[in-house]
Amino acid sequence: MPVFAPRQLCLGASVIAIGAFDGVHRGHQKVIGSAVASARQRGCPSLVYTFDVPPKAFFSGARVITPVEEKIRKIAGLGVACAVVAPFDRDYAARTAEDFMAELALLNPQEIWVGADFRFGAKSAGDVTLLASRFVVKVVDPVCCGRGEVISSSRIRRLLHDDPAAARQLLAHN
Numbered sequence: 001m002p003v004f005a006p007r008q009l010c011l012g013a014s015v016i017a018i019g020a021f022d023g024v025h026r027g028h029q030k031v032i033g034s035a036v037a038s039a040r041q042r043g044c045p046s047l048v049y050t051f052d053v054p055p056k057a058f059f060s061g062a063r064v065i066t067p068v069e070e071k072i073r074k075i076a077g078l079g080v081a082c083a084v085v086a087p088f089d090r091d092y093a094a095r096t097a098e099d100f101m102a103e104l105a106l107l108n109p110q111e112i113w114v115g116a117d118f119r120f121g122a123k124s125a126g127d128v129t130l131l132a133s134r135f136v137v138k139v140v141d142p143v144c145c146g147r148g149e150v151i152s153s154s155r156i157r158r159l160l161h162d163d164p165a166a167a168r169q170l171l172a173h174n
């Protein structure tokens, strides 16, 4: 799977999934898998747009579950055609939501797949409503574990400490 830097790639059409995707857990797999399935139907490339390091690691020092090489390997394993990995640093985090959407426009997304709580741009000012004002946005319903709790990277970080076997289940390829 080829990996590009931000603004390095222009596409005539694409279907994009965006997120930090730390761990590429079963919720992330649903977001990315939905984009891959839709891209296949449309006959255009699927693309994952992600960040290194995860914004939560940059801002709050959260433990990284999957270093970027492993994250890319897991994403490639889901059948994704290509990825953009943005180096997440102070300069990148200062980019406005409008600027980020202008970059996405270079990829001509036919659809953008995210979860309902997706945010973007400086101070996380952009949300799904703003993204949908410019693009066709598809929102994935929250994926829960067998106990009915929403799967998240934050929860997996806690489980890796308290119950590693349960964490591994949520991280496994579904």
Ligand SMILES: Cc1cc2nc3c(=O)[nH]c(=O)nc-3n(C[C@H](O)[C@H](O)[C@H](O)COP(=O)(O)O)c2cc1C
Pocket: 018, 019, 020, 021, 055, 056, 059, 092, 093, 094, 095, 096, 097, 100, 117, 118, 119, 120, 121, 122, 123, 124
């Ligand atoms: C251009 C850009 C700037 C961002 N700036 C900030 C920021 O200033 N503060 C912040 O907490 N998160 C910032 N983020 C991170 C987002 O809030 C969010 O974590 C990221 O887009 C990944 O989405 P996800 O957390 O749903 O996976 C930024 C994201 C992007 C794309």
Ligand SMILES: Nc1ncnc2c1ncn2[C@@H]1O[C@H](COP(=O)(O)OP(=O)(O)OP(=O)(O)O)[C@@H](O)[C@H]1O
Pocket: 018, 019, 020, 021, 022, 026, 027, 028, 030, 031, 056, 113, 114, 115, 116, 117, 118, 140, 141, 142, 143, 144, 150, 151, 152, 153, 154, 155
């Ligand atoms: N369980 C889930 N079901 C469906 N979508 C999800 C799920 N978890 C995350 N997503 C979506 O996947 C994308 C990437 O999410 P993100 O990397 O922030 O994951 P997260 O597990 O919520 O992380 P964290 O706990 O660190 O905030 C976002 O659009 C988010 O809404």
